Amino acid sequence: MKIGEASRLSGCHIETIRYYERVGILSPTVRSESGYRCYADHHIQQLRFILHARELGFSVDDIRELLSLKEQPDLSCQAVDSITDKHLHGIRNRIKYLESLARELRRISASCPGGDIAECRILEALGNSSD
Amino acid sequence: MKIGEASRLSGCHIETIRYYERVGILSPTVRSESGYRCYADHHIQQLRFILHARELGFSVDDIRELLSLKEQPDLSCQAVDSITDKHLHGIRNRIKYLESLARELRRISASCPGGDIAECRILEALGNSSD
DNA sequence: CTTAAAGTCTGTAATCGCTACAGAGTCAAG
DNA sequence: CTTGACTCTGTAGCGATTACAGACTTTAAG
CATH class of the missing domain: 1.20.5 (Single alpha-helices involved in coiled-coils or other helix-helix interfaces)
Known part of the structure; x- marks a missing residue:
């Protein structure tokens, strides 16, 4: 799906989505032939996570760390x-x-x-x- | 007096003093031959006013307005x-x-x-x- | 008198988390 | 075929500072 639909599904503004990618808290996307970003379901999940964390006031740096921890299910959740x-x-x-x-x-x-x-x-x- | 002493007397950082001048809430100063800013007592008063207002969280725009009102003693203080x-x-x-x-x-x-x-x-x- | 240190100048970039363009290219419907 | 909607990149703005770089001036010590 393209960025417009990703925006509708996640609730993030289009420009904010591109911003999250730029600062490295949203995984980069595959690009279409014409250079359009192509989003998959896991991107939407990520965006919802980010959005919720932002609503709770976590900084982008905090979120980067939280997302990285999320990838390591065997670690203690102390961090x-x-x-x-x-x-x-x-x-x-x-x-x-x-x-x-x-x-x-x-x-x-x-x-x-x-x-x-x-x-x-x-x-x-x-x-x-x-x- | 030069900016260093103005800084010590007012409690504002030197760079902040120059910033306040730039955004127009601190009156511009006379300059010495070599281009140094020369501060008078009323500048220190102004800086203390600004500092206190900032400590209370007033925005620079608010402060600009407060300072302008201060110059008009006959107005009602409703504003x-x-x-x-x-x-x-x-x-x-x-x-x-x-x-x-x-x-x-x-x-x-x-x-x-x-x-x-x-x-x-x-x-x-x-x-x-x-x- | 010389030299070193401290002070000051201007102008620019960074901070944070977006938001808002401009100007160009792409795609779908009528 | 053209119009309109969509997307792209790159850049600048917000607010209130702070932090330089690089140049200049002043002051104090030797």
């Missing part, structure tokens, strides 16, 4: 767990960071009486280095 | 509030999104018995389109 844990850890850190930002913004915003710019506490707070 | 609220909203949405990712990752991760890759439920879950 997979480790990638997942690291990723989860990263997400939790980002959440904590964003929560602290939100708290701080809320605090600053609440302190502003809402009159003229001259008395705006938000701008004032931004002007002061560490408050 | 400032609006930028801040929008930003806070964006952060809260990102938090929600990351929390849903974390829940899903946790769920998938917990379902894995931890043996061989062949039985790894994480890889299995990633392979299945919508679960």
